[in-house]
Structures are given as structure tokens and as C-alpha cells.
Amino acid sequence: MKANYHTHTTRCGHAFGTDEQYIRAAVEQGFDELGMSDHVPWPYKSGFVHHGVRMPITQLDEYVQTMRTLKEKYAQKISLRIGFECEYFPEYMGWLADMKQEKQLDYLIFGCHYDTTDEGGFYFGNAASAKHLVRYVDSAIKGIETGMFAYMAHPDVFLRRYQRVDENVRAAARDISQACKAKNLPMEYNLHDRYRLGEANGNGYPNPEFFEIVFAEGAKVIIGLDAHEPQEIADPTQWNLAMEETARFGERRIDALAF
């Protein structure tokens, strides 16, 4: 089974290509299953709209409806799954659980991008100090412990810009791995930063030393493209490399989610 559950659409404002171009690329690359997981829109009480990061909430129904139509259209060629990539924003987790059920979504993945909310909350991809790492681990563990997610996306996203792998990084890797293991939650080996050639000039991800700790702690992994353009699916280079790099996880590498 070949499956990728981390795929975006132009609705988030920082992805490219049509919905069908992503699906056709997956069919051509021999994927059995493709999960659409665009950045979830949150029901901000302030009416905030995060342009360039996520769709406005007014687009939520259109996204789900379009994906349902495409799921039918491509049913003979690929299994399409419908979900979202979501943060842990404590104020809105009840809404998220209700929305998942109401829209009959297949799954949610946990992308721990911002501290508490993105209405001004710190972006963890810019983590630069031990204090930022402590906040990241705190949000990560709370999100993991909700039990709402199918897996944790880019658990090492805090290394995007962070310059060293020091004891703070290793402690974060251990804490997150242990929390994921306890909840039986796979940790994503995310290929987007590599595709973009480590644009933020930090350690980047997936980070070998981070995943050394994931391996040692006995947690599970899952490969995710985090595609923001169809070419990330169409070009098999990163996927094939990741398959080799994660082979040692054996049965602890999850190749498909159970639905």
C-alpha cells in the first residue's frame, strides 16, 4: 500500500496547482490512497482571516464538497480521503471535534505551527531559543494527548530555522517521541522542507538526529509529502529516498492509516 495523507490545495493561499493535478500526479506515481489535508480554517471569535496561511472559514463547505465530488470521480483509480491539518488551539478544539463529525471527515493530522492561536501567537517554525522549544513541546504534547489526530505532522518543524542540535533539541525529541508512543501516534517524516531545499537555513527537517531519537524511543513513523504543489507528488525522488531512510523502522513505519 502506497499512501500519502499530507496534501494541500490553493485554498490555503500558499499552494499551487489545481485539485485534480494533485490527484492525477498521485495516480501516475502509483499511490493507492491520497489524503487531502489542507490547513484547517478556525472559527475565530475576532473574525480574523489568516491570508496566505489558511482558507477563510467561509470556504470550508466548498472544500469538503469538492473533495467528495473528486472522491467519486476518481474512485476507480485511487482512494481519496478527506481531512485537515490542524493546530492545537485550546479554545477551538471542541469546535474541531464537532466539525469533524458533522462533515464526516476521514481524519485530521496535527501540525503544531503556532502557540495557542495564530491571531498573533508565535510561529514555531521560527523557534530560535530554548524558551521557544519549551513552548513547542508543551503545545505538541497537549495536542497529542487530545487523541483527535491520526498522526503528528513534521514533529521536528521547530528545527526549520533553529541552528543547532543541542541538549534542548534532544530533550524535545525525547518528550515528543514518548508522548506519541504512549498514544500510539505515528510521527511524520515530512518531505516538504527538503523539496524546498531547506529554505529557512536552519537544521531543516526531517532531521536525522531527531529521528535517531524517535527510533530509539520506539515511536512509529509515517512518510508525508506535505505537497503544496503537484510536482511534489509527481517527482518520486524524495519519496524513494525517505523509503530507504525509514526502512529500519520496519513494522514501526506505517504505510497506510486504518479507517
Ligand SMILES: [Zn+2]
Ligand atoms: Zn502549508
Ligand SMILES: [Zn+2]
Ligand atoms: Zn502541511
